[in-house]
Amino acid sequence: MSEPMTASDKDAQTAEEQERGYWLYVPGEGAGKWEEFRTAGIMALNWDRIGDPTSYPNEEAVIEALEAGYGDWGGRPTGAAGMIRDFTRTMRPGDVVYARRGPTEIIGRGVVRSEFRYDDARPAYRCVRDIEWTHVGSWPLQRGVRRVTLQRLTQETSYNPAQLELLFRDRNHPDSSTPLDPAASPQDADEPDVADIYTRDSFLAEVFVGPEDVEQMLGLLRRKKNLILQGAPGTGKTFAAKRLAYALMGQTDDSRVEVVQFHQSTAYEDVVVGLRPTAEGGFAAAEGVFARFCRRAAADPGRDYAFIIDEINRANISKAFGELLMLIEAEHRGEALRLPVSGELLSVPKRLHIIGMMNTADRGLALIDYALRRRFAFFEMRPALDHPGFLRHVEAVGSSRLEALVDVVRRLNQRIAEDEALGPGFQIGHSYLCLPAAGPENPAGTDADVTSVVRYELEPLVREYWFDNPAAMDESIHELESVLV
Numbered sequence: 001m002s003e004p005m006t007a008s009d010k011d012a013q014t015a016e017e018q019e020r021g022y023w024l025y026v027p028g029e030g031a032g033k034w035e036e037f038r039t040a041g042i043m044a045l046n047w048d049r050i051g052d053p054t055s056y057p058n059e060e061a062v063i064e065a066l067e068a069g070y071g072d073w074g075g076r077p078t079g080a081a082g083m084i085r086d087f088t089r090t091m092r093p094g095d096v097v098y099a100r101r102g103p104t105e106i107i108g109r110g111v112v113r114s115e116f117r118y119d120d121a122r123p124a125y126r127c128v129r130d131i132e133w134t135h136v137g138s139w140p141l142q143r144g145v146r147r148v149t150l151q152r153l154t155q156e157t158s159y160n161p162a163q164l165e166l167l168f169r170d171r172n173h174p175d176s177s178t179p180l181d182p183a184a185s186p187q188d189a190d191e192p193d194v195a196d197i198y199t200r201d202s203f204l205a206e207v208f209v210g211p212e213d214v215e216q217m218l219g220l221l222r223r224k225k226n227l228i229l230q231g232a233p234g235t236g237k238t239f240a241a242k243r244l245a246y247a248l249m250g251q252t253d254d255s256r257v258e259v260v261q262f263h264q265s266t267a268y269e270d271v272v273v274g275l276r277p278t279a280e281g282g283f284a285a286a287e288g289v290f291a292r293f294c295r296r297a298a299a300d301p302g303r304d305y306a307f308i309i310d311e312i313n314r315a316n317i318s319k320a321f322g323e324l325l326m327l328i329e330a331e332h333r334g335e336a337l338r339l340p341v342s343g344e345l346l347s348v349p350k351r352l353h354i355i356g357m358m359n360t361a362d363r364g365l366a367l368i369d370y371a372l373r374r375r376f377a378f379f380e381m382r383p384a385l386d387h388p389g390f391l392r393h394v395e396a397v398g399s400s401r402l403e404a405l406v407d408v409v410r411r412l413n414q415r416i417a418e419d420e421a422l423g424p425g426f427q428i429g430h431s432y433l434c435l436p437a438a439g440p441e442n443p444a445g446t447d448a449d450v451t452s453v454v455r456y457e458l459e460p461l462v463r464e465y466w467f468d469n470p471a472a473m474d475e476s477i478h479e480l481e482s483v484l485v
Contacts, residue, residue, distance in 0.1 A: 021095035022153040022161035023086075024145060031101035033125065038108060038133050043097060044125035045087055045149065052118035053084045053127065063205075068396040071436030075206040075239065076389065083150050087127060088116045090152070097131060098153075098164055103144030109135040109168050139167045198246040207240045208384035208430060217244055220377040221353050225330045228312060228356040231381030233461070234429025237357040238310055240381065244355060245306030256300075258293045259308045266315035268322045273341045285342035290324070297352040305352045312356030317372045328354060329375050360425030384430045385410055397437045399446040405454065405483045406433055412462070412476055419472070422465060432457060454480045 025043055027034040037043055047053060049069035056062045059081050066077040091112060099108035114130035122128070145151070145158050153161050203214050221227045221244070229237045229244075242259065246252045268274065269288060276286040287295075290307060297305035318325055323337050327348040336347040356376065384390050385406055394406055413427040435449045459477055466473035 024151045045127040046125045078205045104141045106139040203247040208387040224377040226354040226376045230358040232427045234431040235381040256305045261310040262315035271320045297349040309356040401450045
């Protein structure tokens with residue numbers, strides 16, 4: 001008979017359990033490597049283009065290597081770098097790994113038995129750890145998990161470690177007929193899935209602005225409730241808007257973000273409420289996208305929501321919002337009005353924020369009216385050609401032609417800013433120049449991309465800018481063409 005467990009033994013065991021990490025893991029794309037990894041007793045990741053991740057001095061160097069090896073990510077690959085850090089440094093022997101296939105099926109459980117190693121002898125998937133696969137089978141989940149290759153489980157993820165461990169009480173007989181229900185656990189029973197934490201630092205890692213800029217944007221959004229990001233073409237307004245919403249919420253939670261694009265035909269019926277034909281041949285009141293989003297946010301008053309409007313100045317905003325134009329004001333949040341078509345009461349929740357984007361170089365649009373201007377704060381997005389993050393990207397691409405084009409665009413922007421008929425609002429943004437490095441996904445190479453940007457994006461733009469000034473047009477095109485020689 002074994003000795004009874006002492007208090008100190010129990011304390012040591014509790015400490016060990018608290019320190020142990022629990023991970024969800026996909027063994028290859030679509031779990032296609034599962035049989036190989038299970039048989040070999042390993043888990044592995046495929047970041048082979050950057051070599052041994054532990055050879056880099058810091059995470060920033062890993063990010064730069066990812067950008068150089070895998071091309072344009074639509075932003076900095078901080079998520080991938082974090083996954084690599086978790087696999088190489090955070091994970092420890094003794095941690096528990098749950099292999100999954102798809103978002104609702106666990107296919108194995110294992111215990112990490114080694115430190116990280118980079119195996120050059122493998123043809124692919126050279127980032128490796130040894131695993132003792134203790135359970136193999138199929139265990140369905142009632143609710144899907146995040147679609148990422150590697151995720152650490154906590155008390156705040158869709159399933160916490162205790163919930164998944166319940167699946168493996170019977171080592172040899174997985175019961176696929178009884179899906180695990182997260183609501184069976186009293187913990188977080190009514191909570192939605194929680195996405196990755198997203199901080200100001202996360203925003204600064206992806207968007208080429210300064211720390212004071214993100215503080216200003218968040219401050220305006222919290223005080224005014226409504227913010228318009230305005231600026232020249234290519235300054236990353238649309239990219240920044242969604243990440244600003246994440247920073248406001250503190251999470252990359254797309255369930256609390258609604259993105260729409262306004263156009264000349266956008267009407268009150270699309271945004272608030274209107275009559276829609278029914279299957280019976282009549283008409284019935286149907287709420288528009290903003291009204292529906294208001295109700296969704298009102299049902300969750302303790303959390304922030306973001307309604308993002310691309311090209312906000314393309315529609316007649318006063319007509320599109322109608323009587324809700326008053327309710328979007330910060331001081332009128334929470335007040336209710338009765339909608340004339342449906343007769344239903346509607347309010348704009350206090351924690352619903354509106355983020356609009358507006359292109360200052362679009363001469364085909366009139367300036368927005370004063371009623372809207374009074375209800376929104378405005379933040380200028382500027383070209384970030386000298387931002388350290390952008391410069392790191394250009395350096396990582398490693399194209400002398402791209403570097404030359406950046407210099408030319410700097411000079412063009414100076415000329416545009418000094419032109420009385422144009423001004424800073426017409427400058428060329430850095431997004432035009434965020435090109436991918438040459439590689440399997442970009443076989444034509446960066447130089448071909450530079451040629452394409454010059455010939456089919458920048459030259460038409462400067463022709464439009466200086467259509468009434470042939471000398472300035474010819475000089476600018478000559479400068480752009482010089483990059484291609």
